[in-house]
Amino acid sequence: xxxxxxxxxxxxxxxxxxxxxxxxxxxxxxxxxxxxxxxxxxxxxxxxxxxxxxxxxxxxxxxxxxxxxxxxxxxxxxxxxxxxxxxxxxxxxxxxxxxxxxxxxxxxxxxxxxxxxxxxxxxxxxxxxxxxxxxxxxxxxxxxxxxxxxxxxxxxxxxxxxxxxxxxxxxxxxxxxxxxxxxxxxxxxxxxxxxxxxxxxxxxxxxxxxxxxxxxxxxxxxxxxxxxxxxxxxxxxxxxxxxxxxxxxxxxxxxxxxxxxxxxxxxxxxxxxxxxxxxxxxxxxxxxxxxxxxxxxxxxxxxxxxxxxxxxxxxxxxxxxxxxxxxxxxxxxxxxxxxxxxxxxxxxxxxxxxxxxxxxxxxxxxxxxxxxxxxxxxxxxxxxxxxxxxxxxxxxxxxxxxxxxxxxxxxxxxxxxxxxxxxxxxxxxxxxxxxxxxxxxxxxxxxxxxxxxxxxxxxxxxxxxxxxxxxxxxx
Amino acid sequence: xxxxxxxxxxxxxxxxxxxxxxxxxxxxxxxxxxxxxxxxxxxxxxxxxxxxxxxxxxxxxxxxxxxxxxxxxxxxxxxxxxxxxxxxxxxxxxxxxxxxxxxxxxxxxxxxxxxxxxxxxxxxxxxxxxxxxxxxxxxxxxxxxxxxxxxxxxxxxxxxxxxxxxxxxxxxxxxxxxxxxxxxxxxxxxxxxxxxxxxxxxxxxxxxxxxxxxxxxxxxxxxxxxxxxxxxxxxxxxxxxxxxxxxxxxxxxxxxxxxxxxxxxxxxxxxxxxxxxxxxxxxxxxxxxxxxxxxxxxxxxxxxxxxxxxxxxxxxxxxxxxxxxxxxxxxxxxxxxxxxxxxxxxxxxxxxxxxxxxxxxxxxxxxxxxxxxxxxxxxxxxxxxxxxxxxxxxxxxxxxxxxxxxxxxxxxxxxxxxxxxxxxxxxxxxxxxxxxxxxxxxxxxxxxxxxxxxxxxxxxxxxxxxxxxxxxxxx
Numbered sequence: 046x047x048x049x050x051x052x053x054x055x056x057x058x059x060x061x062x063x064x065x066x067x068x069x070x071x072x073x074x075x076x077x078x079x080x081x082x083x084x085x086x087x088x089x090x091x092x093x094x095x096x097x098x099x100x101x102x103x104x105x106x107x108x109x110x111x112x113x114x115x116x117x118x119x120x121x122x123x124x125x126x127x128x129x130x131x132x133x134x135x136x137x138x139x140x141x142x143x144x145x146x147x148x149x150x151x152x153x154x155x156x157x158x159x160x161x162x163x164x165x166x167x168x169x170x171x172x173x174x175x176x177x178x179x180x181x182x183x184x185x186x187x188x189x190x191x192x193x194x195x196x197x198x199x200x201x202x203x204x205x206x207x208x209x210x211x212x213x214x215x216x217x218x219x220x221x222x223x224x225x226x227x228x229x230x231x232x233x234x235x236x237x238x239x240x241x242x243x244x245x246x247x248x249x250x251x252x253x254x255x256x257x258x259x260x261x262x263x264x265x266x267x268x269x270x271x272x273x274x275x276x277x278x279x280x281x282x283x284x285x286x287x288x289x290x291x292x293x294x295x296x297x298x299x300x301x302x303x304x305x306x307x308x309x310x311x312x313x314x315x316x317x318x319x320x321x322x323x324x325x326x327x328x329x330x331x332x333x334x335x336x337x338x339x340x341x342x343x344x345x346x347x348x349x350x351x352x353x354x355x356x357x358x359x360x361x362x363x364x365x366x367x368x369x370x371x372x373x374x375x376x377x378x379x380x381x382x383x384x385x386x387x388x389x390x391x392x393x394x395x396x397x398x399x400x401x402x403x404x405x406x407x408x409x410x411x412x413x414x415x416x417x418x419x420x421x422x423x424x425x426x427x428x429x430x431x432x433x434x435x436x437x438x439x440x441x442x443x444x445x446x447x448x449x450x451x452x453x454x455x456x457x458x459x460x461x462x463x464x465x466x467x468x469x470x471x472x473x474x475x476x477x478x479x480x481x482x483x484x485x486x487x488x489x490x491x492x493x494x495x496x497x498x499x500x501x502x503x504x505x506x507x508x509x510x511x512x513x514x515x516x517x518x519x520x
Numbered sequence: 521x522x523x524x525x526x527x528x529x530x531x532x533x534x535x536x537x538x539x540x541x542x543x544x545x546x547x548x549x550x551x552x553x554x555x556x557x558x559x560x561x562x563x564x565x566x567x568x569x570x571x572x573x574x575x576x577x578x579x580x581x582x583x584x585x586x587x588x589x590x591x592x593x594x595x596x597x598x599x600x601x602x603x604x605x606x607x608x609x610x611x612x613x614x615x616x617x618x619x620x621x622x623x624x625x626x627x628x629x630x631x632x633x634x635x636x637x638x639x640x641x642x643x644x645x646x647x648x649x650x651x652x653x654x655x656x657x658x659x660x661x662x663x664x665x666x667x668x669x670x671x672x673x674x675x676x677x678x679x680x681x682x683x684x685x686x687x688x689x690x691x692x693x694x695x696x697x698x699x700x701x702x703x704x705x706x707x708x709x710x711x712x713x714x715x716x717x718x719x720x721x722x723x724x725x726x727x728x729x730x731x732x733x734x735x736x737x738x739x740x741x742x743x744x745x746x747x748x749x750x751x752x753x754x755x756x757x758x759x760x761x762x763x764x765x766x767x768x769x770x771x772x773x774x775x776x777x778x779x780x781x782x783x784x785x786x787x788x789x790x791x792x793x794x795x796x797x798x799x800x801x802x803x804x805x806x807x808x809x810x811x812x813x814x815x816x817x818x819x820x821x822x823x824x825x826x827x828x829x830x831x832x833x834x835x836x837x838x839x840x841x842x843x844x845x846x847x848x849x850x851x852x853x854x855x856x857x858x859x860x861x862x863x864x865x866x867x868x869x870x871x872x873x874x875x876x877x878x879x880x881x882x883x884x885x886x887x888x889x890x891x892x893x894x895x896x897x898x899x900x901x902x903x904x905x906x907x908x909x910x911x912x913x914x915x916x917x918x919x920x921x922x923x924x925x926x927x928x929x930x931x932x933x934x935x936x937x938x939x940x941x942x943x944x945x946x947x948x949x950x951x952x953x954x955x956x957x958x959x960x961x962x963x964x965x966x967x968x969x970x971x972x973x974x975x976x977x978x979x980x981x982x983x984x985x986x987x988x989x990x991x992x993x994x995x
Contacts, residue, residue: 287760298774315784319780322781322784326777422931431934457907
């Protein structure tokens with residue numbers, strides 16, 4: 046060892062190792078300072094390497110990404126109304142929106158099928174699950190379409206049918222609008238693919254009592270003080286241990302805190318008001334359905350900038366994972382959805398989990414959720430891992446993002462803005478895939494939630510997107 | 521440089537430096553690895569060194585500290601009632617409790633005098649501030665006594681008069697009871713020494729509407745589901761960016777969330793309920809007045825264990841800082857209160873700040889507040905410093921505490937329990953003084969709050985306490 050030191054001139058020795066741990070360990074055993082660099086070969090092999098060159102040398106790229114990112118970071122998100130989906134999205138009976146890229150009944154996974162069956166019953170298009178399933182299989186008078194194609198987002202199965210109520214958010218900077226249903230709670234709920242009588246009954250109460258009371262409260266609030274600034278609540282929740290995807294405790298409390306005084310002033314029966322407050326407060330994920338459309342607004346603002354390699358949507362339908370990119374319009378780049386790794390509820394285990402599902406990865410696309418785990422180290426109790434992993438994950442995401450969010454900050458990282466704006470070229474170049482915090486639905490239709498964990502998109506979403514960007518760059 | 525390396529055998533060189541930075545810097549400039557150890561000479565010189573030996577060799581000490589600590593860590597804290605101080609503490613008119621160790625009008629600082637003047641007016645013992653002050657100066661029919669002597673705690677001036685309402689907490693494990701007034705909010709408030717008409721009017725509304733409604737809500741809650749577990753809310757707030765002294769946002773929201781359904785069920789006028797909810801929600805410090813008695817209960821459980829060097833109270837009256845220790849009964853060990861360093865509101869500056877005041881340092885005594893800053897890095901925006909300082913402060917406090925709190929955990933430190941149970945011998949031995957997050961009151965009576973910051977007790981509290989412990993150990 047002292048020979049080696051002599052050889053190197055006796056100055057404190059440092060060796061940089063990339064990827065190969067076999068190299069680093071013996072050096073370290075000899076007391077050489079080793080700097081591990083997390084280098085892996087780029088995704089996709091020679092074909093992607095050529096695409097990467099084409100896209101990185103596209104003269105439009107730098108300005109296009111700057112424009113797209115600026116729009117994402119500056120977008121506002123205000124809660125302006127609460128209405129049924131029929132009204133917000135002009136949904137006709139028999140039309141069902143769903144999470145992720147386009148899919149038909151034939152390829153749909155258990156939880157998506159379960160949610161569609163429940164929605165058929167809810168809408169009165171079938172009396173029972175069995176005839177509902179037969180009609181969905183036959184497909185007559187049934188239209189399935191992605192939420193993302195209608196300015197909407199849906200968590201997990203993401204099934205939106207006309208009579209479901211939801212939040213309407215508006216981006217006052219760019220003028221966009223986004224819709225998301227009201228969150229039903231955890232366990233046996235439609236979005237996790239459950240469709241039993243208690244699921245339908247809860248959704249009917251939400252349409253009869255919860256939605257209308259929230260509508261009155263929100264409208265009154267808009268009248269008295271203007272719309273509720275959701276972007277600001279998201280900024281605050283990151284200072285309070287939430288990451289906005291799998292942890293929304295503080296966000297939910299801040300929302301309810303804003304709405305309770307309005308609810309009390311409506312002259313509504315106090316027992317209904319008490320039920321509404323109990324329902325919202327009893328579900329720490331209630332605010333997720335406001336975080337998601339807030340992120341949707343920001344990313345929609347960043348769409349359609351020619352030459353931009355910024356990811357504007359990541360979404361899963363339970364079978365396919367799809368992404369959309371600013372420079373390639375509404376095209377989806379898909380691959381088979383992975384199955385999350387994490388912690389399970391009760392007796393459930395890995396075999397019970399459906400592959401990744403839901404539009405909720407819009408939160409990571411917008412720089413929060415898994416990307417802001419460092420703000421919410423307690424999340425590891427829900428998705429698995431150690432507190433240190435939460436910090437490491439956020440730090441790693443800076444390598445694949447174009448900027449830092451000015452409003453969404455992580456106190457423990459010295460108030461650094463969250464890593465925001467996934468760059469397709471950075472993902473391919475570094476082989477670092479986005480990390481998504483997510484709930485896990487049961488594989489079998491009707492089960493409900495089985496756990497929560499972490500998941501990443503399949504690589505081909507990014508190599509395909511890169512190929513499409515390269516094709517446009519070359520022409 | 522290479523000569524030095526040769527001299528030391530060319531192995532990677534490390535030097536441990538203690539205290540003297542002059543030694544460390546040139547070594548580091550020569551690329552020697554320097555390990556700085558934060559060593560300082562013990563407090564108090566030779567006299568304390570002899571006391572330290574006496575106390576450290578006291579055969580009772582290890583078991584006594586284990587007993588005292590176990591009591592502190594296992595204490596519960598349940599909200600059981602809301603009542604006026606006259607009822608909870610059997611306070612007679614003309615009796616005023618105050619924060620910190622005993623003090624008379626003659627040595628009282630501006631904010632304590634201001635609060636006493638306001639309390640005289642509130643109680644109808646004077647019509648105006650001037651005659652109130654004259655009566656307090658004369659002292660006829662006036663009794664001042666520390667809150668801590670009555671099983672109570674008060675933030676800042678901590679003045680408690682008979683008609684003020686407050687929370688009653690109970691420790692179901694050891695049977696103790698503690699009282700703390702309802703928090704008035706920030707700015708021009710009695711506890712910061714303000715006594716203008718708006719202060720008195722607010723206190724009258726609190727006694728007429730807020731207190732009675734909270735009483736009904738809490739009693740109903742106790743009847744329906746049992747007492748509200750404050751220890752559990754404190755545990756949760758530490759996972760949500762609060763440290764429980766200067767940041768109580770999540771705690772306040774969790775409290776209100778629990779009480780709103782009860783408030784809605786009382787049949788009270790909705791406008792009163794709305795006012796109560798707005799008042800509580802509009803003051804992020806509302807929950808401080810529950811954290812304080814929760815910590816008081818825990819530390820009271822640790823009192824009076826012969827031979828124990830565990831600190832059971834740190835409290836300031838605006839002139840003196842005092843501590844009490846488990847092994848020395850009700851004796852106070854005092855020194856002149858320091859003035860906090862921090863951030864100021866509006867145009868206020870360091871000259872406007874009164875020395876340290878309030879019983880709220882019971883939170884640090886109980887292992888939270890400044891000791892749990894790592895759980896609340898965003899607090900540095902309120903008290904000054906960088907996020908990294910918050911983590912470093914908590915880490916340093918482990919050096920002067922006897923244990924880690926099993927329920928109060930810091931996610932970012934891998935869910936490590938907060939440093940709990942200050943050991944007088946550890947403070948003297950290491951010269952590390954407890955760090956307290958605190959509000960700053962204006963020096964001049966009537967001013968109110970001028971800022972927030974960090975402060976430590978004067979050394980002599982600990983050297984005196986050590987001397988008293990040593991005396992008992994020797995006899």
